[in-house]
Amino acid sequence: MKRIFRSAEPASTKSKDTDSLREILVSFLTLSNASDSAIKLVRNYALYVDVSGKQLANQMEQNKLLDLVPLLLAVATSAHDSKARAAAFRAMGNGLVHADKNPDAVQLVHCTRQHGFIEAASHALAINKFSTVDKAVRREASRLINNLAYFKEMQTYLLRGSIVHILLKHISFMGSDAEETEVIGMCTGALSHMCFFNENKKELLASGVVDGLLPIASSDNPKHKPVRASIGIASLVGDEENHPALKVTSDVIENSTECLKAALTGQSFPPGSNTYNHPENASYKIHACHNVLNGIHSLAGNEDNKLLLQQSGVLDIVVDLLEQEDLKDGLRDLALKIIRRLSFNEHNVNILRNRQGFKALMHRMKQHNDKNVRKQADGILWQLEDHVISCKEEIPFQNDLHSGKQVMLSYCWNEQDLVLQTRNFLKARGVSTWMDVAEMSGSTLEAMSRAVETSHTIIIFFSKGYKDSANCRTEAEYAYQLKKEIIPVRVDSYQPDGWLGAILGTKLWFDIQDPMIRDMALERLLRELGVILNITHTISRQSNQFGEAKTDNKTDIFSAGRHFRLQMNHIQAVTNWSTHEVATWLNDNNCSLLATSLPELNGDGLAAFMTSLAMDGPLRGLNSILQIVGCKPCDAQWVAIANKLFLYAITPQ
Numbered sequence: 001m002k003r004i005f006r007s008a009e010p011a012s013t014k015s016k017d018t019d020s021l022r023e024i025l026v027s028f029l030t031l032s033n034a035s036d037s038a039i040k041l042v043r044n045y046a047l048y049v050d051v052s053g054k055q056l057a058n059q060m061e062q063n064k065l066l067d068l069v070p071l072l073l074a075v076a077t078s079a080h081d082s083k084a085r086a087a088a089f090r091a092m093g094n095g096l097v098h099a100d101k102n103p104d105a106v107q108l109v110h111c112t113r114q115h116g117f118i119e120a121a122s123h124a125l126a127i128n129k130f131s132t133v134d135k136a137v138r139r140e141a142s143r144l145i146n147n148l149a150y151f152k153e154m155q156t157y158l159l160r161g162s163i164v165h166i167l168l169k170h171i172s173f174m175g176s177d178a179e180e181t182e183v184i185g186m187c188t189g190a191l192s193h194m195c196f197f198n199e200n201k202k203e204l205l206a207s208g209v210v211d212g213l214l215p216i217a218s219s220d221n222p223k224h225k226p227v228r229a230s231i232g233i234a235s236l237v238g239d240e241e242n243h244p245a246l247k248v249t250s251d252v253i254e255n256s257t258e259c260l261k262a263a264l265t266g267q268s269f270p271p272g273s274n275t276y277n278h279p280e281n282a283s284y285k286i287h288a289c290h291n292v293l294n295g296i297h298s299l300a301g302n303e304d305n306k307l308l309l310q311q312s313g314v315l316d317i318v319v320d321l322l323e324q325e326d327l328k329d330g331l332r333d334l335a336l337k338i339i340r341r342l343s344f345n346e347h348n349v350n351i352l353r354n355r356q357g358f359k360a361l362m363h364r365m366k367q368h369n370d371k372n373v374r375k376q377a378d379g380i381l382w383q384l385e386d387h388v389i390s391c392k393e394e395i396p397f398q399n400d401l402h403s404g405k406q407v408m409l410s411y412c413w414n415e416q417d418l419v420l421q422t423r424n425f426l427k428a429r430g431v432s433t434w435m436d437v438a439e440m441s442g443s444t445l446e447a448m449s450r451a452v453e454t455s456h457t458i459i460i461f462f463s464k465g466y467k468d469s470a471n472c473r474t475e476a477e478y479a480y481q482l483k484k485e486i487i488p489v490r491v492d493s494y495q496p497d498g499w500l501g502a503i504l505g506t507k508l509w510f511d512i513q514d515p516m517i518r519d520m521a522l523e524r525l526l527r528e529l530g531v532i533l534n535i536t537h538t539i540s541r542q543s544n545q546f547g548e549a550k551t552d553n554k555t556d557i558f559s560a561g562r563h564f565r566l567q568m569n570h571i572q573a574v575t576n577w578s579t580h581e582v583a584t585w586l587n588d589n590n591c592s593l594l595a596t597s598l599p600e601l602n603g604d605g606l607a608a609f610m611t612s613l614a615m616d617g618p619l620r621g622l623n624s625i626l627q628i629v630g631c632k633p634c635d636a637q638w639v640a641i642a643n644k645l646f647l648y649a650i651t652p653q
Helices: 018-028 036-043 059-067 069-078 082-095 103-114 117-125 135-148 152-160 163-173 178-195 198-206 209-217 226-237 244-265 282-299 303-311 314-322 329-342 346-354 358-365 371-384 413-428 444-453 464-468 470-481 498-504 515-533 568-575 579-588 592-597 603-616 618-629 636-650
Strands: 047-049 055-057 407-411 457-462 485-490 538-540 554-556
Touching: 018 036, 018 069, 018 082, 036 082, 059 069, 059 082, 059 103, 069 082, 069 103, 069 117, 082 103, 082 117, 082 135, 103 117, 103 135, 103 152, 117 135, 117 163, 135 152, 135 163, 135 178, 152 163, 152 178, 152 198, 163 178, 163 209, 178 198, 178 209, 178 226, 198 209, 198 226, 209 226, 209 244, 226 244, 226 282, 244 282, 244 303, 244 314, 282 303, 282 314, 282 329, 303 314, 303 329, 303 346, 314 329, 314 346, 314 358, 329 371, 329 470, 346 358, 346 371, 358 371, 371 444, 371 470, 407 413, 407 470, 413 457, 413 464, 413 515, 444 470, 457 464, 457 470, 457 498, 457 515, 464 470, 464 498, 470 485, 470 498, 485 498, 485 515, 515 603, 568 603, 579 592, 579 603, 592 636, 603 618, 603 636, 618 636
Parallel strands: 407 457, 457 485
Antiparallel strands: 047 055, 538 554
């Protein structure tokens, strides 16, 4: 099938005939010793040398490799001559250089996976084959993986197998041999590429990539790629509070800043930053700049880094970047996100306020045709302004019949389904709520500020995503500034830290992440709202499991809340227990009936039970527990368990 090429190569470059290359590859499978000229031809295939002596991608030859992938794989895995095997891996790696800029060559990326080159490279790099696989073969296999890791569509396949573990094993050797050093650099490059993709973060952290890259980041051997390791670490944990890896943050920030300067100015990158160091290449410049900005954006999420980044010159560099008229929108959006994160530091805000022309630049960004750019510019301008309450009138939402007090639900967009369940629960019980269920029209932050100002209480549905969101931070800090009542509701396993931990403090939170105990948590949330909003609801008391007679007397359904002081240190102590630890503790404390009734009960569940008992009192709290357990009328043993858990939850020790 005839292919149409996007562009022709320089006249000085002569394409090798595909049939001739095919014959050479076939000969590699039969000969014990390949000629040096044949090895050189295969090794340099899909590259050409420009007038300055640099090797660049040859698009025409990249396209021709599509027909040769199966044969190249056979040579890479079965040729008798190790130099031939290394050359086959190298030719495939060459074919991937800047393949994203060549529509035909993009197919080569998928062919590489479909024909099994990832598995072949993994086999060549396997530690148990260390003594039997030639160093040159390992080097070129690692180069291939490094080049594949550049592509988003390859991430799933690289994570699926054992390749991450293999790369980490190679890095751990920290070899000084020239070829082994190059292998370590390629492995570092591959892992750092994978760190740039947010969807990989959880699995890479679980695989120990940060611990693996830390020694490389501190290495004084530039061939180990210490700067790449630094940027990879920054991408994974730069925004974490108190992460052990952040002890090298100053080096990471310095390395990242130097790389950013190089990417933007066209100068050479610092030693140890990249495998292909061609900043004069426009497409590579954009790619390198995007990767470095991603790492800096992650670092900017950490409170301690905000001032360090400004002092290193990052804030000025990124603002200068925004002033470029021909800046790609992807880089513009990322640069604005960095500035917005840095603007949550008062020192940085003052610098931006005093920078000539910066506000005018942000106002121009608010008129940009890219919605994300407009949104970030709006957020930055919000940070630059001193806010006062802009309106006194209520936003026109249906008011609660009993109090007229509105409750705002502040949440991260990813948690919307769970928050909608909570809203429907509260609304059905007469609580007036406000939440953004579709992106607000006009200025998002203006609508947010009016919602905060006219709400009596703010429920913060906190999660890691909430903590990392600039919009959520703006909402929470504005509510805190206005001294609004704040109720935390937990929607995932994240423990509040950093700025969010400071706002939530020691407030009692309600955990709704577990569907088994969600209804019970929502009932407790409703009672807490009743206390805060001073709402009096009436219900008919029914006969209950404790033998109380049915009566028509009325009672306040919120009245059980806040009768007892919950000991948060007790609750937090059990939160992280496993099911086995919970069962052991229950059995040791004469609560074995609960352990056998709920064998899957973990620390979060036990903490929720204790909180319910402390908030509601032992008898009413037990009523809720028995509904979950599925038991009918309780006996003295259940009452004893309720009392024991209740006392543990409220008694200081």
